[in-house]
Amino acid sequence: MNSRVYSTYKTKYRIANWASYDRALVGRGDVTLWMSPEAIAAPYDRDHFVRVDASIALSLIRLPAHASMTVSFDLYILKSWDGDSPTFGPDRWNVGLAGSPALLDTTFSNNFKTDTDRSVQSYPSPASAPQTGAAAVNTLGYGFWFGDATYHFTFTFSHTMESAIVTFSSSLYEGKAEQARSTRDESWGLDNVGVTVR
Numbered sequence: 001m002n003s004r005v006y007s008t009y010k011t012k013y014r015i016a017n018w019a020s021y022d023r024a025l026v027g028r029g030d031v032t033l034w035m036s037p038e039a040i041a042a043p044y045d046r047d048h049f050v051r052v053d054a055s056i057a058l059s060l061i062r063l064p065a066h067a068s069m070t071v072s073f074d075l076y077i078l079k080s081w082d083g084d085s086p087t088f089g090p091d092r093w094n095v096g097l098a099g100s101p102a103l104l105d106t107t108f109s110n111n112f113k114t115d116t117d118r119s120v121q122s123y124p125s126p127a128s129a130p131q132t133g134a135a136a137v138n139t140l141g142y143g144f145w146f147g148d149a150t151y152h153f154t155f156t157f158s159h160t161m162e163s164a165i166v167t168f169s170s171s172l173y174e175g176k177a178e179q180a181r182s183t184r185d186e187s188w189g190l191d192n193v194g195v196t197v198r
């Protein structure tokens, strides 16, 4: 799904059609956007804020003159992600700006059966243990199925164009047809998405 943030005037932004993130936009300073959705709140909510193989885009337009952009967010890796497992993966996740190299393109794992499933993750470096680098684990109510991991990310990079499209996407593989398109096995969510230009 696509979303768009409109700059109505210098210090005020309006957001439209950013599914699930449309109610809590607060502008801070001239050019900062903060979305603070309820996102995935514990306890587990089966019907909201979970995505499988979804690609979502945040479109920013009419940005003020700037030299750099900072994109920050919390990523929730939910349930049985298998990282680099050759049997049940790979389970990849990506964030980037359209038309540019990815800011992050990696695998995540909540599957500690690394001996049998070889389910290490490539974040933050190749062959890392499941949930390496997570700021929190098992705080979102997914303990019934491999658990959950929360990662904080902030990326700052050179950017001068007056518009940008930030994309968040996954590529998950489970090898079980009946589960390949459901949120049962593996899903993800975002919270505290922020974009700042300076």
Ligand SMILES: [Ca+2]
Residues within 6 Å of the ligand: 080, 081, 082, 088, 174, 185, 186
């Ligand atoms: Ca799995």
Ligand SMILES: [Ca+2]
Residues within 6 Å of the ligand: 080, 081, 082, 083, 088, 089, 090, 091, 172, 173, 174, 186
């Ligand atoms: Ca998998």
